[in-house]
Amino acid sequence: MRKTFLSIACFITIMCSAQIQVKSNGNVGIGGYDSYSKVTVEADSMHLIGISSVTTKARHDVQIAVFGNAVRSQPLNELRSYGLYGVAGNCTSGYNYGVYGELGGNNHGAGVFGTIANMVPRINGRYAGYFYGDTYVTGTLTAGNITTLSDARYKSNIQQINSSALSKIAALNPVQYTMLSGNAIALANTEQSDTCTMTMTTSNEDLTRANQIHYGLLAQEVKELYPELVHEDAAGVMSINYTELIPLLIQAVQDLSEQVSALSNSSSASARKQAPKQPDSTTEAVVATLYQNNPNPFTEATIISYIVPVEAQQASIYIYNMVGEQLDKYDLSSFGDGNITISANELYVGTFLYSLVVDGKLIDTKQMIITQ
Numbered sequence: 001m002r003k004t005f006l007s008i009a010c011f012i013t014i015m016c017s018a019q020i021q022v023k024s025n026g027n028v029g030i031g032g033y034d035s036y037s038k039v040t041v042e043a044d045s046m047h048l049i050g051i052s053s054v055t056t057k058a059r060h061d062v063q064i065a066v067f068g069n070a071v072r073s074q075p076l077n078e079l080r081s082y083g084l085y086g087v088a089g090n091c092t093s094g095y096n097y098g099v100y101g102e103l104g105g106n107n108h109g110a111g112v113f114g115t116i117a118n119m120v121p122r123i124n125g126r127y128a129g130y131f132y133g134d135t136y137v138t139g140t141l142t143a144g145n146i147t148t149l150s151d152a153r154y155k156s157n158i159q160q161i162n163s164s165a166l167s168k169i170a171a172l173n174p175v176q177y178t179m180l181s182g183n184a185i186a187l188a189n190t191e192q193s194d195t196c197t198m199t200m201t202t203s204n205e206d207l208t209r210a211n212q213i214h215y216g217l218l219a220q221e222v223k224e225l226y227p228e229l230v231h232e233d234a235a236g237v238m239s240i241n242y243t244e245l246i247p248l249l250i251q252a253v254q255d256l257s258e259q260v261s262a263l264s265n266s267s268s269a270s271a272r273k274q275a276p277k278q279p280d281s282t283t284e285a286v287v288a289t290l291y292q293n294n295p296n297p298f299t300e301a302t303i304i305s306y307i308v309p310v311e312a313q314q315a316s317i318y319i320y321n322m323v324g325e326q327l328d329k330y331d332l333s334s335f336g337d338g339n340i341t342i343s344a345n346e347l348y349v350g351t352f353l354y355s356l357v358v359d360g361k362l363i364d365t366k367q368m369i370i371t372q
Contacts, residue, residue: 148243165251168225176215257297260369290356290364297369298344304354305339308332312358320353327352344370
């Protein structure tokens with residue numbers, strides 16, 4: 001009786017034009033589709049309505065509308081397995097979904113849930129998608145905001161980063177590179193025992209990504225300095241946790257700032273004590289000198305002091321960025337012992353070089369830092 005009711009329900013949900021094929025092995029195909037699974041449905045304009053029922057599994061009631069299981073009892077490398085396979089297209093642009101999931105009601109959960117190793121955690125919150133386990137994306141991941149769990153209540157053994165951060169960061173080797181195409185990566189990760197035929201095409205997106213220049217680090221090199229920042233998957237492919245590299249960069253900047261500040265204070269104090277007086281006819285010639293700016297680092301303004309011999313014809317102070325591009329030039333109108341004031345508003349937050357040039361000769365170059 002129950003089988004008869006289910007058969008009638010299936011016929012009601014399928015349009016009259018559909019064809020049903022029953023294979024000798026018990027597989028059923030609907031809509032003219034050759035069935036390679038227990039039930040396969042194909043149609044251009046029909047709706048398949050899942051009939052939900054309540055069953056008991058592992059002491060929990062489970063309500064299932066559509067259930068797919070494609071797990072073999074024994075591994076076989078000659079087949080591909082899809083528990084649920086969806087393809088959609090050629091309908092209203094922007095409204096084609098191969099697989100659609102929606103979280104209804106008011107309780108916590110997810111529209112689409114993915115997990116590995118049969119792990120089913122309790123979800124706190126409402127999510128369109130929730131993935132429990134490692135997730136791999138080959139293309140560009142676009143998000144309005146990305147956060148990392150960092151609540152102090154979930155952490156233990158909290159310690160300050162050791163003082164070697166600066167030296168290790170300095171040893172990293174930033175590079176620019178282009179990526180292999182998606183096909184090349186897929187072929188490199190394909191197991192030799194997989195005898196299925198792989199049909200691959202190179203999309204325009206693959207070609208664009210292959211030609212695009214990227215900037216980053218090499219995982220093999222990072223592993224030598226920070227092995228905990230490098231993840232290696234089952235195929236031996238390495239990736240870098242750039243997010244956790246940020247605290248190390250912050251610590252390195254703080255260490256560098258302390259060193260520069262100490263050096264600046266020491267140099268400025270020494271320079272003020274040893275600054276020669278204005279020469280006269282009975283003293284020896286004055287040597288052109290450039291002093292460290294004070295304060296350094298600075299947020300609003302800093303003073304650069306200098307000495308230019310009175311007999312000089314022309315003297316200027318040049319400002320450069322760290323790649324050597326000239327940003328500004330200050331022609332000095334007064335010689336002897338003098339100074340100029342640099343406003344932070346004239347530049348931007350960062351590290352800069354400044355040089356004193358007297359009569360076409362470079363006297364000295366020093367570094368200054370602008371902070372927020």
